[in-house]
Each structure stands twice: as C-alpha cells, then as structure tokens.
Amino acid sequence: MTSTVPEIHRGLAGVVADTTAISTVIAETNSLTYRGYPVQDLAARCSFEEVAYLLWYGELPDPGELREFRAQERALRPLDRTTAEVLARLPATCHPMDVLRTAVSFIGAEDPREDDGTPAANLAKSLTLLARLPGVVAADHRRRHGLAPIQPDPDLSYAENFFHMCFGAVPDAEVVRCFEISLILYAEHSFNASTFTARVVTSTLSDLYSAVTAAIGALKGPLHGGANEAVMHMLTEIGDPQRAGQWLDEALAAQRKIMGFGHRVYKAGDSRVPIMQEATERLIARAGDPDVTRLAALHAALRHAMISRKGIHPNLDYPAGLAYHLMGFDIPAFTPLFVMSRITGWSAHITEQLAHNALIRPLASYDGPGQRPVPPT
Ligand SMILES: CC(=O)SCCNC(=O)CCNC(=O)[C@H](O)C(C)(C)COP(=O)(O)OP(=O)(O)OC[C@H]1O[C@@H](n2cnc3c(N)ncnc32)[C@H](O)[C@@H]1OP(=O)(O)O
Numbered sequence: 001m002t003s004t005v006p007e008i009h010r011g012l013a014g015v016v017a018d019t020t021a022i023s024t025v026i027a028e029t030n031s032l033t034y035r036g037y038p039v040q041d042l043a044a045r046c047s048f049e050e051v052a053y054l055l056w057y058g059e060l061p062d063p064g065e066l067r068e069f070r071a072q073e074r075a076l077r078p079l080d081r082t083t084a085e086v087l088a089r090l091p092a093t094c095h096p097m098d099v100l101r102t103a104v105s106f107i108g109a110e111d112p113r114e115d116d117g118t119p120a121a122n123l124a125k126s127l128t129l130l131a132r133l134p135g136v137v138a139a140d141h142r143r144r145h146g147l148a149p150i151q152p153d154p155d156l157s158y159a160e161n162f163f164h165m166c167f168g169a170v171p172d173a174e175v176v177r178c179f180e181i182s183l184i185l186y187a188e189h190s191f192n193a194s195t196f197t198a199r200v201v202t203s204t205l206s207d208l209y210s211a212v213t214a215a216i217g218a219l220k221g222p223l224h225g226g227a228n229e230a231v232m233h234m235l236t237e238i239g240d241p242q243r244a245g246q247w248l249d250e251a252l253a254a255q256r257k258i259m260g261f262g263h264r265v266y267k268a269g270d271s272r273v274p275i276m277q278e279a280t281e282r283l284i285a286r287a288g289d290p291d292v293t294r295l296a297a298l299h300a301a302l303r304h305a306m307i308s309r310k311g312i313h314p315n316l317d318y319p320a321g322l323a324y325h326l327m328g329f330d331i332p333a334f335t336p337l338f339v340m341s342r343i344t345g346w347s348a349h350i351t352e353q354l355a356h357n358a359l360i361r362p363l364a365s366y367d368g369p370g371q372r373p374v375p376p377t
C-alpha cells in the first residue's frame with residue numbers, strides 16, 4: 001500500500017488561513033494598509049486614537065465620534081485598587097510582559113460583564129484594555145525604580161498621558177509624536193503570530209481577555225515583539241560602531257539570529273521602517289549628545305553591514321528599539337509598549353474572527369513510532 005506524504009508548511013509559511021478586511025501587507029510593493037488607508041498617510045496625519053477607532057469601526061471617526069471615543073478612553077484610564085495591589089505584589093524580577101499578561105488576565109477575572117461575545121461587548125472590553133494598559137505599564141516601570149504610581153490626567157492625549165504616568169512630565173512635542181508614530185505603526189499587521197494566537201483562542205469561542213492574554217504571551221518572544229528589546233541588548237553588546245562589521249561576521253558564523261532583521265512576509269524591507277527610522281533620526285538630532293550620535297552610528301553601521309553581507313533588511317523593531325531607548329524607557333519595557341498599541345489590532349481580529357467563526361484546528365503529519373503494544377506491567 002502506498003501512502004502519499006502530505007505537503008508540510010512548517011510555521012504555516014505561505015499558508016492563507018482566512019480572509020481579513022482589517023489590514024493588508026503587500027510585500028511586493030512594500031506596502032501596508034489599515035482598512036484601505038496606507039499606513040504612511042495614517043502616520044503622517046492621524047492620532048493614535050483615530051487609528052484605533054479606524055481599526056475597530058472600519059472608518060476614520062468624524063470630529064464628534066473622535067471626541068466621544070477620546071472621552072470614553074480617558075474615563076476608563078484609572079486602575080482600580082485591587083488591580084494595582086495585585087500588580088504591586090508581583091516579583092520585581094519578573095519581566096514586564098509577565099506583569100502585563102497577568103494584568104489582562106486579572107482585569108478579565110474582575111470584569112462582571114456577562115461574556116456574550118457580541119461585537120459591542122467585545123469593543124467595550126477592548127476599550128477598557130486600551131485605556132488601562134498604559135497605567136499598568138507605567139506603574140510597573142515606576143515600581144522598578146522605587147517610585148509610586150502617578151494617576152492618569154484626563155486632559156492629556158493617550159501618548160502624552162503615558163509619558164506623564166511614567167515620568168511625571170510630558171516631553172516636547174517631537175518626542176510625543178515619535179512615540180505616537182510608533183504606536184500607529186505597531187497597531188496592526190494582519191496574521192502575525194500574536195494576532196493569529198488571539199484568533200485561535202477566539203475560534204474556540206473563548207473570551208476576549210483569554211485571547212489577549214495568550215496574544216501577549218506570543219508577542220513576548222524574541223522572534224516576534226520581544227525583538228525590540230533584543231535590538232537594544234545587541235547594540236549594548238557591540239558597543240562601538242567600529243566593531244559592527246566584525247561582530248556581525250562572528251555572530252553570523254555562530255548561526256546567531258540578528259535581532260531586528262528579517263521578516264516572514266517582507267523580504268525586501270519592512271514598509272514601516274522608513275517612517276520609524278525618519279522619526280528616530282529626529283530624536284537623534286534633537287538629543288545633540290555625543291553618546292547618542294555614537295549609538296546612532298552603530299545602529300546605522302550594523303544595518304549597512306547586515307544588508308551588504310546577507311541582503312536582510314531591518315524590521316520595525318530595529319528603529320523602534322532605538323527610539324524607545326532614546327525616549328528614556330528601560331529595555332524590558334519596550335515590548336509592553338508594543339502591546340499598548342497592538343491591543344487595537346488584536347481586538348479588531350477577535351471581532352472579525354467571531355463574525356464568521358470556524359474553529360482553527362490544522363492537521364499534523366505523524367512521524368513518531370509505529371503503533372506498538374504497551375509493555376505488560
Ligand atoms: C514585529 C515583528 O515581530 S518583526 C520580527 C521580529 N523578529 C526579529 O527581528 C528576530 C530576528 N529575525 C528572525 O528570526 C527571522 O527573520 C524571522 C523569525 C522574523 C522570520 O523568519 P522566517 O520567515 O521564518 O525566515 P527564516 O528564519 O527561515 O529565514 C530565512 C533565511 O534568512 C536567515 N535569516 C532571517 N532572518 C535572520 C536574522 N535576523 N539573522 C540572521 N539570519 C536571518 C535565516 O537564517 C535563513 O537562512 P538560511 O536559508 O540560510 O537557513
């Protein structure tokens with residue numbers, strides 16, 4: 001009897017798993033659109049709140065809709081006492097992504113709303129998470145420096161308020177805008193690993209908090225969102241722009257993955273990198289500091305070396321990691337910043353998955369031992 005060997009798509013590479021109307025990544029033209037709008041234009045003209053609204057409702061808000069959306073987000077910002085206490089008890093040695101994952105799970109456990117899974121109920125939960133997660137990240141950042149949390153300020157935008165809660169001050173507009181651009185670029189990217197994780201959990205008809213908790217776990221890994229932290233660790237390890245080429249040769253010879261480079265879909269450059277790189281260069285110029293100039297030179301030298309040696313281009317995590325460092329965030333807080341943005345894309349996909357749900361359950365080709373008897377005891 002002959003058996004046909006099925007074609008295996010390890011890592012689901014090249015597999016089209018479903019349709020989506022949320023975003024499209026077109027590697028051939030190096031383009032990315034959210035609900036049809038080029039991400040470059042959104043990053044140039046919109047606030048992060050407008051982009052969140054677009055992802056969730058399918059259209060950009062008119063002024064009245066934006067006003068109402070902003071008011072709702074601002075009203076939901078304060079963390080309740082129990083959540084704050086639970087988070088303060090987590091060991092300071094755990095990674096901030098563990099804190100965030102626990103926070104979402106805890107906020108979900110505390111939510112008294114019945115889980116009817118309707119789009120309206122899920123959007124209400126998504127807005128709660130969008131509004132609360134910055135407070136979680138900021139309080140965690142401060143406790144690691146022995147500082148008390150700062151209450152949110154409802155007069156500030158999403159991005160401004162986050163700086164206020166982390167550092168007790170809002171930096172100049174250039175820095176806030178650079179941060180906001182990173183949030184817009186990180187918001188959504190089709191069926192990436194964390195979004196697909198959220199869709200898998202949702203496909204079992206589990207709840208939104210469970211899907212987001214799982215997605216945070218997937219984003220933490222260094223092959224996905226964790227790469228923005230790994231980029232800064234790598235730059236710190238190299239230390240000197242003059243060493244970039246030799247360091248890279250040794251790392252490649254040792255089969256190391258160079259963090260912040262390469263992408264499953266983009267093979268000739270990530271559509272988001274030029275915008276993020278430009279914004280980061282404005283931060284570098286603004287700093288006017290020799291250490292920053294040196295770090296920027298190292299960042300550029302490694303990018304050139306990687307492109308010339310391997311033809312592999314940076315992904316969004318490469319400029320974003322440097323930008324977050326220049327904004328004053330601690331390295332382990334970088335991936336939580338990604339979560340504060342990607343919560344918008346995850347929530348949109350959870351709603352879309354439920355709208356035409358099919359349980360996600362692929363097949364496997366078994367290659368273990370043949371059938372055999374259990375030895376007698
Ligand atoms: C926001 C985001 O999540 S963007 C991604 C962030 N992740 C990173 O930056 C981590 C570093 N990058 C990588 O590990 C990879 O590029 C991934 C995981 C992102 C994509 O990988 P895949 O699509 O599975 O491609 P794959 O790993 O098969 O790479 C193809 C080839 O390029 C090489 N390659 C790809 N990326 C890198 C890299 N960063 N460093 C060194 N080599 C690389 C691989 O070694 C492989 O070479 P081979 O064909 O000689 O074996």
Ligand SMILES: O=C([O-])CC(=O)C(=O)O
Pocket residue numbers: 186188189191192193263264265315316
């Ligand atoms: O699309 C991917 O595989 C990873 C990525 O860039 C993202 O999630 O933003």
